[in-house]
Amino acid sequence: MKIIVCIKQVPDTNEVRLDPVTGTLIRDGVPSIINPDDKSGLEAALRLKDEIGAEVSVISMGPPAADAVLREAMAMGADKAYLVTDRAFGGADTWATSSTLAAAINNLEYDLIITGRQAIDGDTAQVGPQIAEHLNIPNISYAEDIKVEGDSIIVKRQYEDRYHIIKSKMPCLITALAELNEPRYMTPGGIFDAYKEKKVIIWGRSDITVDDSNLGLKGSPTRVAQSFPKSIKANGQKVNLDADESATYILDKLKEKYIF
Amino acid sequence: MDFTLSKEHEMARTLFRNFAQKEVKPLAREVDETEVFPRGTVSKMQKLGFLGIPIQKEFGGQGCDTLTYAICVEELSKVCGTTGVIVSAHTSLCADPINKFGTPEQKEKFLRPLVSGEKLGAFGLTEPNAGTDASGQQTKAVLVENEYILNGSKIFITNGKEADIYIILAMTDKSKGTRGISAFILEKGTPGFTFGTKEKKMGIRGSATYELIFTDCRIPKENLLGQEGKGFGYAMQTLDGGRIGIAAQALGLAAGALETTIAYVKERKQFGKSISKFQNTQFKIADMATKVEAARLLVYKAAIAKDTQKVFSVEAAMAKLYASEVASEVTSLAVQLHGGYGYTREYDVERMMRDAKITEIYEGTSEVQRMVISGNLL
Amino acid sequence: MGIENYKGIFIFVQQVDNKITGVSYELIGKGRELAVELGTEVTAVLLGSGIRSLADDLAAYGADKVILVDDPALEIYTTEPYTHAMDSIINKYKPEIVLYGATAIGRDLAPRVSARVHTGLTADCTKLEIDPQTQNLRMTRPAFGGNIMATIVCPDFRPQMATVRSGVMQKIKRIEGAKVNLEEYNPGFEKNNKYVEVLEVIKKVSSKIDIQDANILISGGRGVGKPENFKILDELAEVIGGTVSSSRPCVDSGWVEKELQVGQTGKTVRPNVYFAIGISGAIQHLAGMEESELIIAINKDESAAIFDVADYGIVGNLNEIVPILTKKIKAEMAMKN
Numbered sequence: 021m022k023i024i025v026c027i028k029q030v031p032d033t034n035e036v037r038l039d040p041v042t043g044t045l046i047r048d049g050v051p052s053i054i055n056p057d058d059k060s061g062l063e064a065a066l067r068l069k070d071e072i073g074a075e076v077s078v079i080s081m082g083p084p085a086a087d088a089v090l091r092e093a094m095a096m097g098a099d100k101a102y103l104v105t106d107r108a109f110g111g112a113d114t115w116a117t118s119s120t121l122a123a124a125i126n127n128l129e130y131d132l133i134i135t136g137r138q139a140i141d142g143d144t145a146q147v148g149p150q151i152a153e154h155l156n157i158p159n160i161s162y163a164e165d166i167k168v169e170g171d172s173i174i175v176k177r178q179y180e181d182r183y184h185i186i187k188s189k190m191p192c193l194i195t196a197l198a199e200l201n202e203p204r205y206m207t208p209g210g211i212f213d214a215y216k217e218k219k220v221i222i223w224g225r226s227d228i229t230v231d232d233s234n235l236g237l238k239g240s241p242t243r244v245a246q247s248f249p250k251s252i253k254a255n256g257q258k259v260n261l262d263a264d265e266s267a268t269y270i271l272d273k274l275k276e277k278y279i280f
Numbered sequence: 281m282d283f284t285l286s287k288e289h290e291m292a293r294t295l296f297r298n299f300a301q302k303e304v305k306p307l308a309r310e311v312d313e314t315e316v317f318p319r320g321t322v323s324k325m326q327k328l329g330f331l332g333i334p335i336q337k338e339f340g341g342q343g344c345d346t347l348t349y350a351i352c353v354e355e356l357s358k359v360c361g362t363t364g365v366i367v368s369a370h371t372s373l374c375a376d377p378i379n380k381f382g383t384p385e386q387k388e389k390f391l392r393p394l395v396s397g398e399k400l401g402a403f404g405l406t407e408p409n410a411g412t413d414a415s416g417q418q419t420k421a422v423l424v425e426n427e428y429i430l431n432g433s434k435i436f437i438t439n440g441k442e443a444d445i446y447i448i449l450a451m452t453d454k455s456k457g458t459r460g461i462s463a464f465i466l467e468k469g470t471p472g473f474t475f476g477t478k479e480k481k482m483g484i485r486g487s488a489t490y491e492l493i494f495t496d497c498r499i500p501k502e503n504l505l506g507q508e509g510k511g512f513g514y515a516m517q518t519l520d521g522g523r524i525g526i527a528a529q530a531l532g533l534a535a536g537a538l539e540t541t542i543a544y545v546k547e548r549k550q551f552g553k554s555i556s557k558f559q560n561t562q563f564k565i566a567d568m569a570t571k572v573e574a575a576r577l578l579v580y581k582a583a584i585a586k587d588t589q590k591v592f593s594v595e596a597a598m599a600k601l602y603a604s605e606v607a608s609e610v611t612s613l614a615v616q617l618h619g620g621y622g623y624t625r626e627y628d629v630e631r632m633m634r635d636a637k638i639t640e641i642y643e644g645t646s647e648v649q650r651m652v653i654s655g656n657l658l
Numbered sequence: 659m660g661i662e663n664y665k666g667i668f669i670f671v672q673q674v675d676n677k678i679t680g681v682s683y684e685l686i687g688k689g690r691e692l693a694v695e696l697g698t699e700v701t702a703v704l705l706g707s708g709i710r711s712l713a714d715d716l717a718a719y720g721a722d723k724v725i726l727v728d729d730p731a732l733e734i735y736t737t738e739p740y741t742h743a744m745d746s747i748i749n750k751y752k753p754e755i756v757l758y759g760a761t762a763i764g765r766d767l768a769p770r771v772s773a774r775v776h777t778g779l780t781a782d783c784t785k786l787e788i789d790p791q792t793q794n795l796r797m798t799r800p801a802f803g804g805n806i807m808a809t810i811v812c813p814d815f816r817p818q819m820a821t822v823r824s825g826v827m828q829k830i831k832r833i834e835g836a837k838v839n840l841e842e843y844n845p846g847f848e849k850n851n852k853y854v855e856v857l858e859v860i861k862k863v864s865s866k867i868d869i870q871d872a873n874i875l876i877s878g879g880r881g882v883g884k885p886e887n888f889k890i891l892d893e894l895a896e897v898i899g900g901t902v903s904s905s906r907p908c909v910d911s912g913w914v915e916k917e918l919q920v921g922q923t924g925k926t927v928r929p930n931v932y933f934a935i936g937i938s939g940a941i942q943h944l945a946g947m948e949e950s951e952l953i954i955a956i957n958k959d960e961s962a963a964i965f966d967v968a969d970y971g972i973v974g975n976l977n978e979i980v981p982i983l984t985k986k987i988k989a990e991m992a993m994k995n
Contacts, residue, residue, distance in 0.1 A: 033802060051294075092291065114769065115778060141802055144781035146769035149737070153773035158852040159737055161766040174857070179674075179762040180871055184734070185858040189851065206295045207329045208352070209342030215288040241778030241815040245796060247808040256953070258971035260960070263978035270954055270979075271986050273970050274898075274931070277952055 021074040021168070023065040024125060026135040026151070027058040027093055029086040033140045054089045057136025061196035063203040064166050065134050066097045072168055075099050077128060081109060081121055087220050094214035095206035102128075106224040111237030114142075118150030119239065123230035124223055125155065132173060133193040137162055148195035159193040160186050164200055283577070292348050296355035299328070300363075308360035311486035312631050317442050318486050321363055326397025331370055334587075335379055339387055341395045346521075350528040350583040354576075357532025358539065359628075361635030362486035364532055368525030369438040370394070373643075374401025374447055377518045378465065381506035390445050390465055402443035403522075404434035404492050405515050412648055414449075415458045415512065419494065421450040426501045428452075428464060430494040433476065436642070440490025441475045444468045447518070448492070449511050456509060463511035465503040472497030483634035520596045522643045524586060527579045527599040530607035530639035534572045537614035537632045541565070544618055544627075555617075564617060568610045575603040594656045601649035604639035611636040661754075664816035667693050668725075668753040670744065671704045671716060672763055674735070678712055681759035681824035683719040688786060688827035689757060690720045692795070695788045701725055701753065705743050707733035710840075717838035720830045724840050725751070731847035734859065735763050738852040741770045746845035748775050753817045755795055757786075760821035768821050778812035780820045786827075794818065800928075800949065825873050825930035825951070869918055874900030874931045877920055877947070878908060881936020881957060881976060885913035890977065891935060894984045897991065903927065905937045921946035936976050939964030956980070 031050045054062070065076045078093040080086045081104040090101035104124045112120060125133065133152070138145035145161070152159030164183065165176035175194055177184045225235075233239055259269055285293070303324055311318050325331055333349040335341025342348075349371060357364030375394045378386060393399040410416040419432025430450055437446075446466045453460030466473060476491030506514055542565060545556040555561050582599035585592035611633040615622035622629050640646045667689040672679040682702070689700040702721035704713060706728065713724045725747060731739040744767065748756065756771075758764035760782045772779035785798035789811070795818040798809045812818040869875060876895045878888055888902065895902045904914040906921055920927050921943040932950035937943060939955075939962055947953070948967045955968035956976045965971040972979065 031802075088287070088291070091287070095291065095295075113778060115772065115776075118773060142781075143801065144769075144779075145765045146772070146779055146781060149766055149769040150773040153741075153770050156852070158854050159766075159770065160854060161737075162762055181674075181862055183860040183862070184856045185860065186736070186854050187857050188854040192854075205299055205328050206291070207342065208292050208295065208333050208344045208348055209329055209337065211288050211291045211295065212342070212344050212348075215286075215291075241772075241776070242780060242810050242812045245809045245811045247801070247806055249806055256965070256967075256969040256971055258960075258965055258968075258973065260973040263974060263982055266956070266972045266974050266979045267982035267986050270970065270972065270983055271990065273952075273954065274987075277931075 021068070021072065021132070022128075022130050023068060023074050023076050023132045023134065024128060024130045025058070025062045025065045025076060025078050025093070025098070026121060026133065026147070027062060027078050027080050027089055028055045028136070028139045029053070029080065029082050029089040030055045030139050030141045052085070052088065054092055055136050055139045055141075056198045057138060057196055059136070059203045060198045060200040061134040061136050061194075062093055062096060062098065063201045064163075064194075064196055065132075066204065067201070068132075068166070068168060069097065077102065079104065079121065079124060079128075081105070081112075081117060081124070090220045091211075091214040092206060094218050095210035096204055097210065101218070101220045102223055103220050104223050104228070108225040108232075109236050111240065112235070113240035113242045114144050114146035114150060115241050116235055116237075116239035118147045119154055119230055119234040120228065121147070122151045122154035123228040125151065127223070127228065131190040133157075133191070134166075135193065135195050137195045137197050145195070148193060152193035155191075155193070157191050157193055158188045159195065160188055161195045163194045163196050166194060166196075166200070289347060289351060292344070293351050293355060296330075296352045297358075299324075299330075300355045300359045304356060304363050305359035308362070308628065309625070309631070311360065311362050313485075313625070315480075315485040317488045318360075318363060318366075319442070322366060322397075322400065325367065329397070330367060331397035331400075332375065332395030333371065335375055335391070335395045339379070339391045339395050345583075346524065346586040347580060347583040350524055350579055353525050353528035354532040354535065354579070357529040358536030360486075361529060361533050361632065362484045364529040365438060365484055365487050365526070366400075368522065368529055369403060370401045370443070372522040372525040373403030373438075373518055374443070374445060376521050377403075377447055377463070377505065377514055380517070381463070381514050382465075383502075385502065386465060386505070394445060399444035400439055400442055402437055402439040402446045403518065404437050404446055404448045405519075406434060406436050407432070408435055412645060414515065415461075417449060417451045417461055419448070419450040420454070421452050421462060421464065421499070423452070423501065427498040428501065428504065430464070430466070430472070430497040430499055432494055434492040435476075436479065437490050437492050438487055438642070440488050440492060441468075441478070442488045446492065447505065448494075449515050452508050452511075458512040459509050461512040461515070462508045463505040463514045464499050465505055466497070466499055470497055470499065481638070483631070483636070483638055516593075519643055520593045521586060523596040523600040523649070524579065524582050526639055526643045527575075527582065527596070527603040530600070530603040530636065531572070531575050531579050533632050533636045533639070534568075534575060534603070534607040534610040537611040537629050537636075538565075538568050538572050540628055540632075541568070541614040541617050548619075561617060564613055568613055571606045571610060575599075575606045578602050593652055597644070597649040597652040600639075600644065601646050601653070604636070605646060607636035607639050608633075661814065661816045664752045664754040666698050666701055666751070666753045667696070667755045667757070668701045668703050668747070668751070668817070669721070670756065670758040670764065670767070671702045671712075672759050672761060673704070673706050673709060673712060674763075676706065676709050676712065678715060679759060679761060679824075680829075681761060681764075681822070682716075683829035684824065684827040685757045685759060685822060686716065686720045687829040688822070689755075690830065692755065692786065692788060693722075696754070696793060698754070699723060701751070703727075703744070703747055705732045705740060707731075713838045713840050714836070717836040718832050718834065720833070722839065724838055726840055726842050727844055728842065729844055729847055734856050735767075736854050736856060737766055737770055738850070738854070739847050740767050741774060742847065743845055744771045745774045747843065748817060750843070756817045756819045758819070758821045760823045764821045768819060772819055775817075777815040777817055777819060778810075780810040780812070783820045783822045784826050786820060786822065795820070869901055869903040869920065870925050870927055872901035872903075872927070872929050874898055874933075875903045875920070875927055875929045875947075875950075876900045876933045876935065877903040877905065877937060878914075878935050879905040879937030879943075880907040881938070882908065882913075883936070883977070885911075887977065888913065890980045890984070894933070894980055894987075897984055897987045900931070900933070905940070905943045934964045934968065935980060937964050938962045939967065
């Protein structure tokens with residue numbers, strides 16, 4: 021069985037702080053990590069590898085520095101790693117990103133593709149389903165459990181108030197939730213192997229078959245018109261009333277805001 | 281000359297740091313309070329290969345280097361000195377000498393399970409009357425047919441009772457002095473091998489420190505490590521390596537206290553402002569950080585020397601001497617900057633200060649390190 | 659065909675078990691505002707099986723028109739038949755804007771549709787407005803863990819599509835007796851390799867709701883005093899339809915489960931309403947909740963840091979205020995029904 025896991029290098033948004041004066045992001049010194057949902061997707065793939073045997077390849081689209089997350093994935097146990105990187109891919113929105121990744125995946129054989137549900141820097145949750153569409157395979161989002169049964173995959177798919185147990189024939193694509201599992205640690209020896217024995221295969225523009233109009237900024241239907249720091253909260257109101265008045269005050273505010 | 285760590289070393293540090301923060305730190309206070317050996321942590325480290333970091337892959341080791349091992353001990357010790365020394369004693373004092381001096385059969389039988397973490401290791405040299413003067417060994421081993429019969433005792437043995445495999449030094453020929461000392465591999469459970477009292481210590485309280493007692497304890501002849509009469513030399517070489525582990529532990533304690541203190545002084549307010557705004561705090565932090573960094577350079581240099589030089593006694597001694605004294609000084613300053621809170625067990629720096637003291641004492645006191653260093657110069 | 663030929667605002671109406679999800683009404687409400695500016699209509703797209711009767715409600719909440727696709731293939735949500743239906747409707751009717759709820763269904767369906775029809779999609783919007791010059795839809799959303807806001811446009815492709823978080827837009831007051839303008843449409847459903855099979859539907863026990871999914875969080879801190887006092891928070895949560903969460907000290911003390919912890923070492927939440935009750939507001943806690951739409955804080959300590967981020971701060975004794983609030987809300991609810 022061949023599994024491809026898509027991973028993204030993201031800044032650890034837990035560590036991002038806002039400059040209290042300018043309200044802009046302080047990105048200096050913020051560590052880069054494997055996106056948490058993707059890491060759980062990788063763990064799910066590695067468990068399938070442990071249980072039933074599989075070749076696990078990881079693929080990432082990003083700048084050359086994304087090499088680090090691919091090495092980390094190999095240090096956890098992934099077999100092969102591909103970095104899709106080229107200036108031509110830059111500035112991509114989810115549409116262009118998914119068409120680039122789908123084109124890269126088309127170079128590989130696969131039974132199962134796993135992506136994270138969403139990345140913590142963008143939170144869009146779009147790239148997984150869009151890759152599946154470009155590859156013309158089914159996708160199952162928000163997976164909390166994955167099992168293989170013959171040529172099919174059985175997924176526990178999360179909704180707000182329920183789960184669906186869904187069966188799909190492979191090949192298919194699954195988007196993984198961080199709740200899926202607790203990703204394993206790397207091992208020290210795995211880290212050394214990832215840097216000294218294994219390699220990251222680099223794919224640029226000429227290595228993938230896709231129309232220029234579907235790549236990068238030019239291939240992106242959406243544009244960022246404006247981005248701005250979330251306005252620092254205007255000073256709220258603070259009141260000091262007796263208990264009954266306090267409760268009435270809260271109730272009024274809830275009504276004002278249409279909470280009910 | 282390049283002082284930047286390689287990418288693999290940086291990534292290994294991230295691994296050790298994440299593990300320490302998530303698995304070790306939450307238990308550190310409890311381990312200290314209860315003085316219970318953190319068996320659960322050891323088995324987690326076993327699964328991740330932390331107990332065989334510098335050992336070759338052919339014996340199931342991780343195939344990394346001494347520097348990676350030192351970084352591991354450093355990061356563990358940043359949050360828990362006890363956990364740091366467990367790894368250090370196991371790796372440097374037990375796995376390393378078997379790897380270096382053992383026969384292929386001994387490596388297969390003892391090194392492999394040690395490296396996989398299935399078994400834990402310890403080392404017994406110190407005796408009530410043979411501390412800094414380790415040559416005064418009174419434990420005796422007499423060869424009778426195919427067995428050595430061991431009698432005597434060892435004290436202050438780290439990982440005692442918890443470990444499965446022990447390197448034990450004993451006199452095989454008293455008339456030859458240090459050249460009459462031999463090293464043996466002894467397994468827990470061997471008849472005649474028992475444990476005495478557990479030490480009640482000031483620091484590293486979760487580390488099991490026991491007296492080992494040998495009463496007509498029979499060791500198979502094939503468990504002699506290396507050659508008869510060469511044990512003292514093996515022990516000294518082993519301690520050279522061990523000192524790198526302890527130096528890394530000391531470095532970790534100092535660096536951990538520094539990190540904790542930096543976070544604290546930024547939050548703590550007195551006289552209407554954060555105490556990090558006072559020059560006294562700023563200068564103290566600057567001095568602490570500089571010393572920690574100097575210690576780190578010495579420790580890493582010694583770790584690299586172990587893999588690249590035949591003899592690295594002076595590098596190891598300097599690293600341990602300096603790092604341990606920095607550990608005591610920096611942890612003490614950390615308590616000072618925490619004020620009254622720092623003296624309470626609610627804050628980690630109090631434990632770190634107690635843990636730090638031992639690094640100036642075990643595996644050769646600071647005085648022994650000075651003897652080693654000056655002996656090489658004069 | 660040029661993009662100027664795309665007209666109208668379409669709302670994907672989410673129904674589960676033949677019940678319309680609340681966000682759909684909110685989207686119709688917002689759709690109406692946008693439609694006024696663009697001089698166009700709001701069309702609700704209702705997909706499902708045996709759901710014709712739901713159409714009236716959509717009119718009552720402001721849909722000018724309802725397109726109904728009623729087919730057994732749509733009984734339980736799965737990605738492919740729903741994508742096929744939306745794709746087909748978009749190609750046939752050519753709307754200029756399509757909105758979806760940012761739900762576990764909408765966030766699966768919308769990206770798949772966007773890839774199929776080849777247009778852009780903006781996720782989890784909190785604000786939608788029409789650019790007065792270009793008439794393009796300006797879609798604003800939080801990014802970077804909520805630290806920055808980005809306004810996205812989709813100038814050259816149609817429809818302009820967005821998913822919108824629930825609770826952000828307002829539904830209109832129900833228009834009683836509104837007459838539905840219903841159009842039935844069936845694109846035809848043929849099984850292909852992308853069809854999956856739902857083997858089982860397992861409903862979650864409501865108490866196990868993930869605090870990250872909750873619209874209203876009643877969060878208690880050290881100030882609650884003791885674990886037994888969480889009972890008053892439970893009661894408030896029950897009447898208001900919220901979920902109880904907590905700050906770290908209560909988790910560390912073993913009062914509440916780790917799953918309920920908000921903050922840097924817990925979960926990051928962004929509910930519509932966050933009640934911070936007896937929470938002092940350590941920076942690590944604020945990092946996990948300050949993006950909440952509305953923050954109401956109750957704390958004894960007038961100088962507590964939580965008041966810096968609260969929209970409404972109440973200085974007082976939580977053990978007195980919370981039970982009274984619960985009683986008042988109960989009374990209010992009773993009046994409504």
